[in-house]
Amino acid sequence: MRCKYVFGVVAIATTWLGMSTTWAADAASSYPNRPLRMVVPFAPGGTLDFIGRILADKLADRLGKPIVVDNRGGANGIVGSEIVARTIPDGHTLLVVPAGFAVNPSLVRKMPYDTVRDLAPIGILGDSFYVMVIPASLPASTLKEFIAWARARPGQLSYASTGTGALTHLAAELFKMMAGVDMTHVPYKGGGALMPDLLAGRVVAFFGTMPTVGPQVRSGKLRALAVSTAKRVSAAPEIPTFIEAGLPGYEVAGWFGVLTTGGTPQVIVQRLESELRAILNDPDARDRFLKQGMEVEHRSAAEFAKLIRSESAKWQKVIKAAGIQPE
Numbered sequence: 001m002r003c004k005y006v007f008g009v010v011a012i013a014t015t016w017l018g019m020s021t022t023w024a025a026d027a028a029s030s031y032p033n034r035p036l037r038m039v040v041p042f043a044p045g046g047t048l049d050f051i052g053r054i055l056a057d058k059l060a061d062r063l064g065k066p067i068v069v070d071n072r073g074g075a076n077g078i079v080g081s082e083i084v085a086r087t088i089p090d091g092h093t094l095l096v097v098p099a100g101f102a103v104n105p106s107l108v109r110k111m112p113y114d115t116v117r118d119l120a121p122i123g124i125l126g127d128s129f130y131v132m133v134i135p136a137s138l139p140a141s142t143l144k145e146f147i148a149w150a151r152a153r154p155g156q157l158s159y160a161s162t163g164t165g166a167l168t169h170l171a172a173e174l175f176k177m178m179a180g181v182d183m184t185h186v187p188y189k190g191g192g193a194l195m196p197d198l199l200a201g202r203v204v205a206f207f208g209t210m211p212t213v214g215p216q217v218r219s220g221k222l223r224a225l226a227v228s229t230a231k232r233v234s235a236a237p238e239i240p241t242f243i244e245a246g247l248p249g250y251e252v253a254g255w256f257g258v259l260t261t262g263g264t265p266q267v268i269v270q271r272l273e274s275e276l277r278a279i280l281n282d283p284d285a286r287d288r289f290l291k292q293g294m295e296v297e298h299r300s301a302a303e304f305a306k307l308i309r310s311e312s313a314k315w316q317k318v319i320k321a322a323g324i325q326p327e
Contacts, residue, residue, distance in 0.1 A: 041080025085113035089263035102311035121304035128254035143245035154182040210293035228252035
């Protein structure tokens with residue numbers, strides 16, 4: 001009797017596996033069979049929005065189906081990410097995220113989804129970088145001069161970010177720890193909102209992307225002290241790295257990646273990864289991405305998954321050291 005039961009279970013499991021395999025194969029052969037949705041988990045008009053729209057435009061051409069860009073901002077990207085995490089796992093809903101995606105589990109006590117289980121990495125589009133800028137009116141021309149000036153005024157200065165827990169916040173907290181300076185954090189709702197106070201000197205530093213701060217740097221209203229990457233970037237080769245400017249070991253690598261719903265058949269994930277690689281080899285796409293401050297560097301789904309784990313661990317330490325409490 002026991003034998004019959006065991007054989008029955010095995011037969012059911014084998015049948016289910018066969019059905020699952022057949023469904024996955026059918027899904028892959030007909031993919032995509034309808035328009036796709038590209039969720040951008042932030043408001044329109046920002047760097048991530050522009051990058052998502054460039055990707056959607058190029059991917060639609062390659063897949064032969066239209067792609068609707070859906071901006072779903074809120075909670076540092078969690079609102080839009082949850083939409084994708086809860087969608088049917090068939091590869092028709094995509095999610096484009098910045099590096100802050102890996103930080104959210106350390107900032108929120110109860111995440112509405114599991115980052116590893118409910119979302120499937122497709123690949124990295126490339127790297128972004130942050131530029132530390134200060135008002136041109138400050139009596140500091142270099143990073144070393146700014147650090148010395150700030151150290152002489154402990155607790156008297158404030159710096160801006162685009163929100164608590166954003167990488168513009170964490171990058172500054174890491175700088176504070178490594179440089180030994182004491183500045184107060186002032187969060188704003190985006191780069192545009194903080195710019196008037198930064199230009200007026202009411203806040204004395206900001207770690208921003210080049211599309212956000214570049215126009216003010218070029219006009220001479222802001223001074224760029226250093227870029228956060230290990231090497232100088234082609235989009236701003238005149239700006240030294242933090243290492244060159246006198247803060248060894250400081251590096252904050254931003255990035256942009258693409259995911260879909262967890263449980264999506266692997267053949268579809270592989271198809272999307274292949275299409276992503278082809279897009280990033282397209283000279284027109286590379287040029288358009290570069291204009292948004294992104295250095296194109298494709299990395300696979302497996303490499304993306306590994307990066308999410310390592311970034312989460314890195315920023316969890318910074319969050320704890322800075323005393324940032326999960327909400």
